[in-house]
Amino acid sequence: MLRMNQVDSHAAFRRRLIPSPERPLQLAVIVPVLNEAANITPLIAQLERALTNLVWEIVVVDDNSPDGTADVARDRGVIDPRVRIVQRVGRRGLSSAVVEGMLATSAPVLAVMDGDLQHDEAILPKMYEIVARGGYDLAIGTRYAGEGSTGNWSASRARISNFATKLSKRLLKADVSDPMSGFFMIRRTPMMAALPHLSTIGFKILMDLVASSPRPLRIAEVPYTFRERLHGDSKFDLKAAQEFGVLLLDKLVGHLVPVRLLLFALVGASGVLVHLAVLGSCLWSGASFRAAQIAAVVVAMTGNFLINNLITFRDRRLRGMRFWRGLLTFYAVGAIGAVANVGIGTVVYRLDGIWWLGGLAGVAVGLVWNYAASSALTWRKS
Ligand code: GDD
Numbered sequence: 230m231l232r233m234n235q236v237d238s239h240a241a242f243r244r245r246l247i248p249s250p251e252r253p254l255q256l257a258v259i260v261p262v263l264n265e266a267a268n269i270t271p272l273i274a275q276l277e278r279a280l281t282n283l284v285w286e287i288v289v290v291d292d293n294s295p296d297g298t299a300d301v302a303r304d305r306g307v308i309d310p311r312v313r314i315v316q317r318v319g320r321r322g323l324s325s326a327v328v329e330g331m332l333a334t335s336a337p338v339l340a341v342m343d344g345d346l347q348h349d350e351a352i353l354p355k356m357y358e359i360v361a362r363g364g365y366d367l368a369i370g371t372r373y374a375g376e377g378s379t380g381n382w383s384a385s386r387a388r389i390s391n392f393a394t395k396l397s398k399r400l401l402k403a404d405v406s407d408p409m410s411g412f413f414m415i416r417r418t419p420m421m422a423a424l425p426h427l428s429t430i431g432f433k434i435l436m437d438l439v440a441s442s443p444r445p446l447r448i449a450e451v452p453y454t455f456r457e458r459l460h461g462d463s464k465f466d467l468k469a470a471q472e473f474g475v476l477l478l479d480k481l482v483g484h485l486v487p488v489r490l491l492l493f494a495l496v497g498a499s500g501v502l503v504h505l506a507v508l509g510s511c512l513w514s515g516a517s518f519r520a521a522q523i524a525a526v527v528v529a530m531t532g533n534f535l536i537n538n539l540i541t542f543r544d545r546r547l548r549g550m551r552f553w554r555g556l557l558t559f560y561a562v563g564a565i566g567a568v569a570n571v572g573i574g575t576v577v578y579r580l581d582g583i584w585w586l587g588g589l590a591g592v593a594v595g596l597v598w599n600y601a602a603s604s605a606l607t608w609r610k611s
């Protein structure tokens with residue numbers, strides 16, 4: 230039996246936690262996480278302290294972390310309706326995780342924050358003030374303006390971040406001091422308007438958003454100090470840096486050519502250099518032209534395969550047995566592409582008599598064939 234005062238406090242507790250017509254949901258904090266089990270509980274406690282005057286929820290978006298991050302969040306979710314979880318299996322990526330978290334909540338204002346306690350939750354109420362009043366679409370937590378700082382970063386990490394910040398500012402013509410920030414708040418309406426235009430590649434969702442919004446966003450900045458990580462490891466690595474490059478490319482030329490095709494073509498062009506280098510050195514060491522040309526083709530194709538496997542099709546990277554099977558299909562595709570290249574090139578040359586036009590036509594057909602066939606065959610989606 231519940232005693233009367235217990236019923237009362239229970240009701241008060243529910244009123245505080247559960248949105249209602251009188252107190253509708255105001256804010257969702259989207260937190261992408263990968264192996265942050267030790268950080269979830271302190272994070273929720275910090276949000277609870279920071280957001281006392283708001284009706285909020287947290288959406289933890291976990292990419293099936295082996296350390297059981299999702300379970301920690303669920304253990305909390307069964308006693309606290311503000312804690313929600315989206316768990317993705319077989320998929321990865323910070324940007325896409327954030328987008329899916331945003332789509333899973335009804336809140337009219339969306340915050341994005343790291344799950345490793347490095348972002349200072351104390352500025353959330355201020356961000357909310359700024360955004361909810363409607364004068365601004367987006368509030369960005371910045372480390373590079375006013376009182377903001379990156380805390381105790383190593384010189385090399387600071388340099389890399391600095392460089393990437395400058396690069397993205399220049400390319401995107403965005404006038405924000407910290408375009409690489411992973412800490413921001415946006416109203417749902419402008420977010421939904423930008424959504425279909427996002428690349429959602431890699432790490433930099435904010436940059437993607439600012440660059441993709443169909444109309445310029447009204448942006449405010451709120452300084453904070455980036456804290457040090459206490460538990461778990463950073464996921465920022467070579468892959469993240471590479472994806473950053475791909476995102477920049479996509480924002481620059483993605484509306485003209487698919488970035489993957491562009492990368493494929495660049496790899497192909499670098500293959501020409503490899504080809505010439507091998508051909509030259511074989512001839513120099515006394516091989517016959519025929520033998521040297523065969524060696525050059527094999528080395529260049531193998532090199533192209535390796536680089537495409539690492540970069541162009543990094544999301545479908547082949548390993549183990551599938552690597553070798555992929556290499557063979559890549560040779561086969563390339564052989565057919567070469568035949569098509571020569572055939573079409575010759576036809577065009579005969580029609581118009583312009584040697585370079587024939588050559589280019591052959592290369593274009595070969596490129597498109599190689600790209601289409603190897604994405605369907607060598608790096609097929611499994
Ligand atoms: N769901 C999901 N999937 N979460 C991820 C993934 C992923 O593939 N990769 C990283 N995360 C989560 C981490 O668990 C963490 O909560 C947050 O995303 C940021 O990752 P960190 O690994 O802590 O990144 P960082 O501290 O090196 O980078 C921070 O600073 C950058 C600027 O230098 C982040 O705030 C970045 O967003 C920011 O650009």
Ligand code: MN
Nearest residue numbers: 343345347463
């Ligand atoms: Mn971090």
